[in-house]
């Protein structure tokens with residue numbers, strides 16, 4: 016046995032500085048360094064231009080400023096609760112528990128798109144409805160919907176670029192037109208989507224707006240058949256257009272205050288309508304509408320009867336991650352979906368660890384609270 | 386049965402299976418936290434593999450008590466022995482702690498903890514976002530500690546194999562080891 020004279024010598028200093036041992040240390044060092052470098056590569060440390068979830072959320076913070084404790088987007092909102100009555104028609108398309116005939120408790124949140132928690136309500140702001148359906152036996156379903164017909168961008172990169180392009184110029188208070196033009200030239204789908212969005216009249220409030228999934232998903236039935244779908248919460252409250260003149264008479268919370276007042280008078284309802292996609296309908300591009308003649312299946316009615324300001328443990332502390340889905344609903348190939356899940360997670364993690372301050376939207380005491 | 390100086394077969398199977406899983410988990414975890422496009426798919430496999438590791442490390446600890454590891458070479462300096470044993474304790478602690486913290490943090494965030502399809506775990510902590518934030522940071526810190534301990538472990542294992550050329554590497558090696566057995570027997574004899 017070579018180099019095995021006295022046993023203890025193999026651990027001694029003289030054994031470790033022999034040329035062959037030193038050569039081995041070089042090899043070992045190289046192996047360990049290569050493994051460490053591959054970890055660094057995967058973690059994005061070596062690629063400063065990769066669009067990671069942290070960089071996406073950093074950009075929201077850059078354009079909106081720091082607002083600790085609040086969502087990095089859809090920052091201004093209010094919590095609601097109620098239930099969903101399923102009529103059973105959804106079972107044809109999806110085995111999700113929520114579509115069995117019967118009632119499912121729901122908690123949700125109405126919000127305005129934008130990362131400023133104290134922004135003034137205004138007619139042009141995109142309104143949103145986020146919901147968490149909680150069937151008794153498990154199979155929670157979360158969804159976040161907007162009141163526009165299509166989404167302005169198709170990819171996370173376009174969203175990231177749009178945030179900067181649409182950032183108001185401190186001098187004028189408006190986005191720099193040259194930058195916006197360059198952005199639209201780079202992403203022609205956005206121009207088309209913005210025309211569709213502009214063509215749809217805004218309603219007068221949260222209560223009579225309809226909210227759309229925009230992203231496509233897949234419904235999976237009990238036999239495993241998968242159908243591309245989009246869905247909408249269609250307001251039962253009749254549509255009324257935004258009144259002319261100064262919106263809200265100067266009340267910076269007029270939309271939220273009206274919603275709270277409406278819910279104090281009685282419950283509000285929406286019909287959940289599923290649009291069934293056909294082969295060839297774009298599932299990976301939320302900027303493009305599906306043809307209007309697609310089958311619409313009404314699967315039940317959402318009723319909201321409680322409203323409460325954001326506070327510990329309520330909708331404030333939920334991440335309405337659009338990929339929290341029950342068996343029977345699955346993601347499509349839409350690249351926005353995984354990006355949303357990732358970005359919401361980082362937004363949620365950051366705000367979870369920050370000190371909280373009260374929401375601009377407060378619900379006066381008395382009446383029906385959640 | 387294990388030959389003297391060698392880890393029992395079950396111990397070696399557990400060691401190498403878990404080494405592959407943990408390595409994969411470190412890559413998946415770091416990759417998903419830095420990716421928009423693959424985030425969803427990676428998180429979806431991160432949860433079940435993490436829980437599998439929790440189950441396997443419990444089996445492994447019981448196995449270690451039932452089938453104790455072979456002693457370290459008698460001539461290994463005490464300090465080295467101590468460092469080796471302390472690093473193994475640290476690896477066990479991290480293999481338990483990481484999945485438990487992962488499970489706990491998802492509970493505190495009130496996420497459903499989905500493994501496969503309808504299979505999900507119950508929450509082990511109440512809904513509390515402050516707790517979630519602390520555990521989420523802990524998960525990252527522990528993962529980086531595990532990563533560092535693993536790199537040290539890798540370097541140490543290779544040093545045993547290439548520099549010390551003692552029985553330590555072959556005792557865990559997945560392949561047959563005639564030469565070492567002879568050495569182990571030769572060394573075992575004078576002590577008996």
Ligand code: HEM
Nearest residue numbers: 086088089124143145159160161171174335358359362363
């Ligand atoms: C890559 C594209 C997108 C990014 C980066 C993004 C980013 C965000 C972020 C950071 C939040 C705050 C999450 C939280 O802290 O809980 C948020 C909320 C929201 N987003 Fe998106 N979003 C994207 C696309 C969409 C799309 C396509 C929709 C379509 C309906 C949408 C609807 C909503 C809604 C409704 C909320 C509010 C949820 C709530 O009230 O908690 N987002 N978004």
Ligand code: HEM
Nearest residue numbers: 400404407408449473476477535539542543553554556557
């Ligand atoms: C993440 C991956 C790994 C983990 C968590 C890990 C963990 C452990 C633990 C806890 C032990 C103590 C014995 C036991 O109770 O099982 C051990 C022993 C050992 N490991 Fe690993 N290991 C990993 C990867 C590796 C790799 C890649 C190598 C080789 C290059 C290796 C080589 C060894 C050797 C040689 C021993 C025996 C040490 C002795 O005799 O006490 N391990 N490992």
Ligand code: HEM
Nearest residue numbers: 360410411414415418432435436438483484487488525528
């Ligand atoms: C040995 C087991 C595990 C290892 C080695 C591991 C490793 C990691 C790593 C390296 C990260 C990225 C940390 C960062 O960059 O901030 C991570 C994140 C994460 N892990 Fe684990 N993990 C384990 C077990 C688990 C378990 C059992 C669960 C849940 C049941 C889990 C859930 C998560 C989640 C949700 C994230 C973060 C996702 C996000 O922030 O969006 N992990 N893990």
